[in-house]
Every structure is written in structure tokens, then in C-alpha cells.
Amino acid sequence: MTQEDFLNGQILLIDKPLGWSSFQAVNALKWAIRKKFNLKKIKIGHAGTLDPLATGLLIICTGRYTKKIPELQGQVKEYTGTITLGATTPSYDLETEIDHHYAIEHIDNQLIHSTTKHFLGTIDQRPPIFSALKKDGKRLYEFAREGKAVAINKRQVTIQEFEITKINVPHVDFRIVCSKGTYIRSVAHDFGNALGSGAHLSTLKRTKIGDFNVNKALTPDAFKKKLGMEI
Numbered sequence: 590m591t592q593e594d595f596l597n598g599q600i601l602l603i604d605k606p607l608g609w610s611s612f613q614a615v616n617a618l619k620w621a622i623r624k625k626f627n628l629k630k631i632k633i634g635h636a637g638t639l640d641p642l643a644t645g646l647l648i649i650c651t652g653r654y655t656k657k658i659p660e661l662q663g664q665v666k667e668y669t670g671t672i673t674l675g676a677t678t679p680s681y682d683l684e685t686e687i688d689h690h691y692a693i694e695h696i697d698n699q700l701i702h703s704t705t706k707h708f709l710g711t712i713d714q715r716p717p718i719f720s721a722l723k724k725d726g727k728r729l730y731e732f733a734r735e736g737k738a739v740a741i742n743k744r745q746v747t748i749q750e751f752e753i754t755k756i757n758v759p760h761v762d763f764r765i766v767c768s769k770g771t772y773i774r775s776v777a778h779d780f781g782n783a784l785g786s787g788a789h790l791s792t793l794k795r796t797k798i799g800d801f802n803v804n805k806a807l808t809p810d811a812f813k814k815k816l817g818m819e820i
Contacts, residue, residue: 590816592626598654600661602806605647609809611638614647617809622651625816636661637769637798642682643670645795646803664799665749667766670792672777674759677787681717681774691787698756704783705751708776713743717774746771760791 590599605614619633636648636658645668648661675693679685718741747768755762765773774790781788796803807815 592628595622595626595631596652598650598652598657600654600657600801601649601651601812602801602803603647603649603812604803604806604808605639605644606808607644608641610641611635611647614809615649618649618812621809621813621816621818625818634658637666637795639795640682640684640774640793642684643793643795645793646798646801646806647795648798648801661798663769664801665766665768665797666771666795667764667797668773669754669762669764669794669796670773670790672761672763672780672788673791674761674781674784674786674788676759676789677778677781678789679718681772681778682790682793687789689787691781693759693786696758696784696786700784701756701761702753704780705753707783708748708751708780711745711747714746714772714775714779715741715743716772717778744770748776751776764796766797 601618603614603618605611615633615635619631622628622631622633631651632653632655633649633651634655636650639645639647650658650661674696675691676687677689677691678687718739748765748771749768750764750766752764753761754764765771765776767773773793777788777790794803
């Protein structure tokens with residue numbers, strides 16, 4: 590790809606590594622493109638944040654294609670991952686330590702499969718307190734880290750598919766197809782409640798955004814190699 594390609598606009602499919610923020614991934618590509626073509630600046634942004642503990646598909650747009658970001662963000666998304674039963678965390682995932690343990694002896698495969706039905710369709714979901722959503726001009730995670738209680742309004746999201754792909758209690762593997770704005774961490778937390786126990790999200794990978802698939806994505810290092818950059 591040439592300098593003009595990036596300036597005119599490219600849609601880049603990146604497989605975000607574990608532990609990276611979406612911002613870090615965008616910056617890595619921005620630095621590589623600028624250095625390769627000796628550019629002072631280039632427009633670049635991503636279409637939908639992934640938490641640092643999540644991996645998978647991140648769509649990054651350059652140049653004039655940054656105007657496509659709102660459209661891409663609105664596409665249906667697919668995720669796979671693992672819910673761990675019997676314990677909760679304040680962040681609903683492994684960003685924070687376990688705060689409560691719960692009995693899971695009553696949970697069997699049939700109950701797990703039947704409980705997914707309660708999450709299909711348009712549902713009211715409360716986002717996690719450890720999220721970047723704003724309330725009164727402040728990020729929710731800032732309230733959480735200060736130990737302050739804050740009322741979080743529920744909002745409507747749509748879950749088209751919720752498939753259980755493997756059960757090895759306390760671990761439950763899943764595949765979810767959902768609308769923009771769905772927090773899979775909240776699904777995991779609420780799923781534990783619905784099972785009469787507790788749960789948290791232990792792994793997450795975004796596999797699709799609309800027609801874009803992580804199978805076609807490059808890691809940031811692979812992208813740099815494709816540009817002819819040293820890693």
C-alpha cells in the first residue's frame with residue numbers, strides 16, 4: 590500500500606493482542622504509517638473499543654475513511670469467550686479481584702442452556718461500573734476507582750444469538766451475536782444471577798463486526814512487517 594492509499598482511506602482489520610488497549614493498537618499503526626512514509630500527521634481511528642483483557646477484531650480506519658467509523662460502529666458484532674461460574678468481580682471480568690464466591694452445585698447443563706433463552710432479543714442491560722461511559726461528565730470507572738456508589742441507568746441492547754459451545758463447570762464457553770453497545774461483561778454477570786449463583790467473564794474475543802471477520806485480521810506486528818518495518 591502507498592502513502593496515497595492511507596491518506597485517501599483504508600479499512601484495516603487488526604487482531605488486537607491481549608493486554609493492549611484499543612488506543613495502543615491505533616497508535617502502533619499510526620506510528621508505523623507515519624514513519625514508513627515520513628508523514629507529519631495522518632487521520633486514523635478505530636470503530637469500536639475492545640477492553641485490554643479482550644482480544645480480536647479491531648477495525649481501524651485511515652484518511653478519508655475515518656468518516657465511515659460511525660457506520661462501522663453500528664454493525665452487528667460477534668464474540669466468543671468464557672464465563673466462569675461461582676464467583677463475581679466488581680468489574681465483571683478479571684480486571685479486578687474476586688469479591689464474592691457462590692455455590693454452583695445446583696447448576697447443570699440443562700439449566701445453563703435453558704437460561705440463555707432469557708437473554709435473547711431486546712433486553713434491558715445495566716453497563717458495568719468499570720466502563721468508559723460518562724455520568725455527570727465523568728467516566729464511570731473513575732467513580733468505581735474512588736469507591737463511590739453511582740446509579741447506572743439500564744439501556745436496551747439486542748442479542749440475536751447466545752450459543753453455549755462447551756461446558757466444563759465452572760467454565761462455560763459461548764458465542765454471542767449482538768447489537769452495538771452490548772457489554773458482554775454484563776451478560777456474564779447477569780447470566781450468573783439468572784443461574785442463582787454468580788459469574789464473571791474470564792476470556793473474550795471479538796470475531797466479527799458486520800461482514801468483517803477476525804480471520805482476515807493482522808496483528809499489529811504483522812501489519813508492521815507487511816509495511817516493511819522492523820519489529
